[in-house]
Amino acid sequence: MTFFDGDSSLISNLPAIVVTLPLFASLIAGFLGWKNRKAPYPIAAVALFLTFISSVVLMIQVMSTGVAIEYRMAGWAAPVGIVYVIDHLSALVILLITSIAFVNFIANKSNIDTVFRNKAGAFNSLYLLFTAGLLGMTATGDAFNLYVLMEIASLSGYALIGLGSNRAPLSTLNYLFLGTIGATFYLLGVGYIYIATGSLNMADIASIMPKILDSSMILFAFIICMVGLLIKMAIFPLHGWLPNAYSESANVAAGLIAPLTTKVTIYIMIRICLTLFTPQYTFDYLNTSDLMVWLAIGTIIFGSLSALAQKDYKRMLTYIIIAEVGYMVGGFFLGNRIGVSGAILHIVNDAAMTLALFMAAGIFMWKTGEESQESLKGMFAKMPFTMAGFTVAALSVVGVPPTCGFFSKWYLISGGIAAGQYFFVAALIFSSLVNAILFFRIFEIAHFEPFKDHHHHSSNHSNKGEEASAHDTHEQTIKEAPLGMLIPFMAVSILLVVLGLYSGQIVNNIINFAIPSSIL
Amino acid sequence: MKILGTITILLCGGLLIFFTSDFPDFGDPKSPASIHLSPYFIEHTLEDTAVPNIVTSVLADYRSYDTMFETTVILTAGLACFLLLRIPTKEVTRRYYLHEPTGVTLRFDGDRYPKGSNVFKRIDSNWVPYDIIINFTCRLLIHFIQIFALYVVAHGHYSPGGGFQGGVVIGASIILFAISSNLRASIKRLGEKAAAIFTATGVFIYAGTGALCMVIGEHFLNYSFLAPLLGTDRIMARSHGIFIVEIGVAVAVMAVMIWIYYNLSSAGKQDEGL
Amino acid sequence: MDIVSLIAAKANYWTYVILLMVGLYAMVAKNNLVKKIVGMVIFQTAVILFYVSIGYKKGGTLPIIMHGHDHGHGVDSFIKAADYINPLPHVLMLTAIVVGVATLGVALALAIKVYQEYGTLEEDEIRKQIELKG
Structure with a gap:
């Protein structure tokens, strides 16, 4: 522990380091990418690992002291300057972001090499910038700074998604239009807050809030911030951009962006509602609960039903993501302690589950070269370890104990019952059933159908990966994914169970402190 | 709809x-x-940072962290355009050459170009002759535009201006050069690699200054800790620190404007374009 | 309040709303992708007008301290906040302008990619092509 005690300035600067480390690494990776195609990857990997370590240290620091860390950028105190505030909630989300970015980066080395061959430097830079943007969004205590960082994350996200299949640029352009509308609405909301309070610092605004509860400007700021964020998190009528953008992107990009973007946006929504507008305004004065929970119910039902209609594995996952957004938004707006805990716990769990499912998608793509569910025939025999991990992830999405998905769903359902929102409970159960159907359909294909059919089925496609898969099916032997892909995937699958077993501790020791005491 | x-x-x-x-x-x-909030900035800018232009002092000191990410946003955009569009110039095979003594235009497919020839001149596929007036006027103007841009950067403390505005003007002057002659002439003077490295350098100057403050002092971007290095008091150190990061912003904005222009105008080929 | 002073007091905010809606309409209803991008830029610019309007103060001048060139020694007592317009929205909008430019660049890059893929920028024609390909 000499590291912690000896260099206290390093520790006290951690909130800045955790965001600027990926930024510096992206500059260096971009620099070296011009000289040497191989250089950026290890630099980015080391930087992501160090960021992960610093986020762990931050988490330990917050948990051991029990108070939020405030870091003054440029040395200016709260309302004048920009401050970073690391409390239990943001430390948890920071840890989530760094770990997912790191694991996904390690697992997809071969995908990066094949898709972004000549542009490794630019790709690695953008990957790190995306991570830095999300980390900054999570850590910041300033409403406008949040917008700038949101745009960094979005712009790098557009670039990463845009380089996928042939259709990717069009769906990314649509994503860009909606993402820009969402971000600009948020900026407009910040403007309305500024005109009513004269401040940009979240804590400062919250201290002014009780005096201006009935201001129509604040009401409009709340509405337009929420609309902006709901567009960005793809809630039901505003979800149009998500399925195409995620399913047509390269695996490494989807594996980073799909688990993180929507979850971090939901975190931002929770942060804005609790820290900026205060729970008193969000829940008691405006009484938004009913409306938002109904929106969430619509999202859950729509997402689940659409997922049922998909033939393509990755597209199915994107609709599951939309349904899960409904879980978290609904859980948060139940407005009671159990529901909010469930929503926050589900942010963590769902990010891990989505990562596992997209990593599985990456492995399947590597194996078969195509994305349809039909291509998974006989997978249990061919890739037993991968399929074991996939089973854990699928059971977690369905919500089977002891995987983590069960526990967060349990909290959400208990919260729903406590709040008397029985339709929300029904929607959750319905969605779990649909997920069960979805994944057992895949299990059936992958387990029971004989895999000699596979060659026949895929022969009418003519891409390069298909030839490789045809080769594999002839041999009929166990051929697992390379260890570089398999080990991270297995680690995430085990993590899903570990998260489930320790969810009580996570709620008691972290999430309990993250929710203001006024929420009962 | x-x-x-x-x-x-x-x-x-x-x-x-x-x-x-x-x-x-x-x-x-x-x-x-x-x-x-704003009266604080107006009343304290001089005693805190010794910068009369309040927009500059708020931009590069009180809210310098925002501005660092503003610079990062354009770096992101430059990288994004590069990643999305750039295709290696080698893959572009069709080129047009003008045989100057006769004025005949030839099209070459494959890579059998008359390299190093005195009589053949490379031209764009949408080449238009007789642009001498535009070319000459722009050549005259560009120097003055660039000197003005440097003035805007350097005078950001005292008058409207600063790194971003000055950087945009320098970038525009080089884009004007590319428009008035052609893209290749511009790339020959400031290549894509230079533009990319300048962009990263600009952001690095900004973020590096911040990290330096953090290493020798206690807060990221707290310029007052640079005082011993710069040999001034803590207030003037803030003023100088603002100037350093403004230079970083100017370099980054200038380079990224050019970089994005190169990629957009040639659809990533950087072989010919507007 | 009589009508003239009402207009004087609110005209900027109404203009921003109109611009915002023009931009939003172009993004929602236009068929051509570049027109949508133009709409996006108008949309972002409207917000810039809104912020800058917040910053204006009657009787205020540019936010540059007058006679402030002697590095702040002995001029503090002369500075009154009411004499200068609010600098903060201007700072925020400098950042927002840069963000807008960056978004525009990426959007145009994507539009070029779409054009390379489909040979057109009209959305209905692109949709037809996608349907034909199945």
């Missing part, structure tokens, strides 16, 4: 206009925005 769009927009617009009735009047000196 159009009717639905119109209805939505009319509704939204009506709502927005309705909500403006509660706004403080335009230019009201007693509005919350004018009395809560």
Whole structure:
């Protein structure tokens, strides 16, 4: 522990380091990418690992002291300057972001090499910038700074998604239009807050809030911030951009962006509602609960039903993501302690589950070269370890104990019952059933159908990966994914169970402190 | 779609206009925005940073962290355009050459170009002759534009201006050169690699200054800890620190404007374009 | 309040709403991708007008301290906040302008990619091509 005690300035600067480390690494990776195609990857990997370590240290620091860390950028105190505030909630989300970015980066080395061959430097830079943007969004205590960082994350996200299949640029352009509308609405909301309070610092605004509860400007700021964020998190009528953008992107990009973007946006929504507008305004004065929970119910039902209609594995996952957004938004707006805990716990769990499912998608793509569910025939025999991990992830999405998905769903359902929102409970159960159907359909294909059919089925496609898969099916032997892909995937699958077993501790020791005491 | 769009927009617009009735009047000196936070900046900028231009001091000191990410945003955009569009110039095989003694234009497919020839001149596929007036005027103007840009960067402390504005003007001057002659002439003087490295350098100057403050002092971007290095007192150190990061912003903005222009105007080929 | 002073007090905010809606309409209803991008830029610019309007103060001048060139020694007592317009929205909008430019660049890059893929920028034609390909 000499590291912690000896260099206290390093520790006290951690909130800045955790965001600027990926930024510096992206500059260096971009620099070296011009000289040497191989250089950026290890630099980015080391930087992501160090960021992960610093986020762990931050988490330990917050948990051991029990108070939020405030870091003054440029040395200016709260309302004048920009401050970073690391409390239990943001430390948890920071840890989530760094770990997912790191694991996904390690697992997809071969995908990066094949898709972004000549542009490794630019790709690695953008990957790190995306991570830095999300980390900054999570850590910041300033409403406008949040917008700038949101745009960094979005712009790098557009670039990463845009380089996928042939259709990717069009769906990314649509994503860009909606993402820009969402971000600009948020900026407009910040403007309305500024005109009513004269401040940009979240804590400062919250201290002014009780005096201006009935201001129509604040009401409009709340509405337009929420609309902006709901567009960005793809809630039901505003979800149009998500399925195409995620399913047509390269695996490494989807594996980073799909688990993180929507979850971090939901975190931002929770942060804005609790820290900026205060729970008193969000829940008691405006009484938004009913409306938002109904929106969430619509999202859950729509997402689940659409997922049922998909033939393509990755597209199915994107609709599951939309349904899960409904879980978290609904859980948060139940407005009671159990529901909010469930929503926050589900942010963590769902990010891990989505990562596992997209990593599985990456492995399947590597194996078969195509994305349809039909291509998974006989997978249990061919890739037993991968399929074991996939089973854990699928059971977690369905919500089977002891995987983590069960526990967060349990909290959400208990919260729903406590709040008397029985339709929300029904929607959750319905969605779990649909997920069960979805994944057992895949299990059936992958387990029971004989895999000699596979060659026949895929022969009418003519891409390069298909030839490789045809080769594999002839041999009929166990051929697992390379260890570089398999080990991270297995680690995430085990993590899903570990998260489930320790969810009580996570709620008691972290999430309990993250929710203001006024929420009962 | 159009009717639905119109209805939505009319509704939204009506709502927005309705909500403006509660706004403080335009230019009201007693509005919350004018009395809560901003008086601090106006009254303390000189004693805190010794910079009379309040926009500069807020931009590069009080809210310098925002500005660092503003620089990062354009770096992101430059990288994004590169990643999305760039295709290696080697893969572009069709080229046009002008045989100067006769004025005959030849098209070459494959890579059998007359390299190093005195009589053949490379031209764009949409080449238009007789652009001598535009070319000459722009060549005359560009120097003055660039000197003005340097003035804008350097004088950001005392007059409207600063790194971003100056950087944009320098970038525009080089884009003007590329438009008035051609893309290749511009790339020959400031290549893509140089533009990319300048961009990263600009952001690095900014973020590096911040990290330096953090290493020798206690806060990221707290320039007052640079005082011993710069040999001044803590207030003037802030003023100098602002100038250093403004240079970083100028370099980054200048380079990224050019980089994005190269990629957009040639659709990533960087072989010929506007 | 009579009508003239009402207009004077709110005209900027109404203009921003109109611009915002023009931009939003172009993004929702236009068929051509570049027109949508133009709409996006108008949309972002409207917000810039809104912020800058917040910053204006009657009787205020540019936010540059007058006679402030002697590095702040002995001029503090002369500075009154009411004499200068609010600098903060201007700072925020400098950042927002840069963000807008960056978004525009990426959007145009994507539009070029779409054009390379489909040979057109009209959305209905692109949709037809996608349907034909199945």
